[in-house]
Amino acid sequence: MKKQILFGAAAAFLSLGTVSASADTLLGGEIAVGGWHHDPGGWVKYPNDLPDDQSKVDADDDLNLDAQNDIYLRAKLEHPIPIVPNVKVAYTRTETEGDGRIERSFTFGNIDFTEGRDIHSEAKLDSYDGTLYYEVVDTGIDFDLGLTVRYFDGYVKVTDRQTGENDQTDIDFVVPMLYGNIRVPLPFLEGFSLGAEGNWITYDGSTLYDVQADARYTFSMGLGFEVGYRYEKVELDDVEDTDSDIDIQGVFFGALLDF
Secondary structure, eight states, X not given: OOHHHHHXXXXXXXXXXXXXXXXXXXXXXEEEEEEEEEEEEXXXXXXXXXXXXXXXXXXXXXXXXXXXXXXXXXEEEEOSOTTSOEEEEEEEOOEEEEEEEOSSOEEETTEEEOTTOEEEEEEEXXXXXXXXXXXXXXXXXXXXXXXXXXXXXXXEXXXXXXXXXXXXXXXXXXXXXXXXXXXXXXXXXXXXXXXXEEEEEEETTEEEEEEEEEXXXXXXXXXXXXXXXXXXXXXXXXXXXXXXXXXXXXXXXXEEEEO
8 A cells, every 4th residue: 555645644634633623521432233234246356467257256146145144343432632532443244155056167266167166155354443533523413534444354265165176365454544424413303313424545446435324313321223224345456466346235233322
């Protein structure tokens, strides 16, 4: 990754601290845990120096990857010191697998998979987030901006069920991403709010982002629940000898404590 991307993101983030005038008067935050039903799509190419028609494999048509249920965790800590950023940490598990008989020949890694063979596919793209952010607006409507550092821990593995041969591409890297979050309370429905959140970066031909929208209800003692929809895009250009244009999307539902 180009150094100027990291330096530019850091500079933009630090500049928020000089203009942010909003902060909580007491220590607060939130904890959330839930599950999301995600459905993978798109394609992956490994190695990326072969022709597209030989090595670009489709998540649905070639790998038969299924929709799965996984977990997510999130925690935020906010404080009353305007210059010091607030902190958010998050983990999202994204794993899936599939079985099927391939209808065309393709190359994945060092193995040529021929038409008519039965294969088993596995894919993983877990993410670990550390975010520093400022509350730009905190007047009932919350608007946050900051910087996320995300670690992607993943792979795609394809196995020939007849021979046992397999190969995989590892997708393990760290990337800074711009972070934004907004939450708006519904004035005529006490305890209800609508929110949207996202992370984004583009560099060296690669683009990564995730966006989500949710509805939340908080009742006594800060306990509540949320339901929403999340969309994640992982478009890689020569990362770990891999090209990809992967999208992962689905609904999520979780419980939370807002304190």
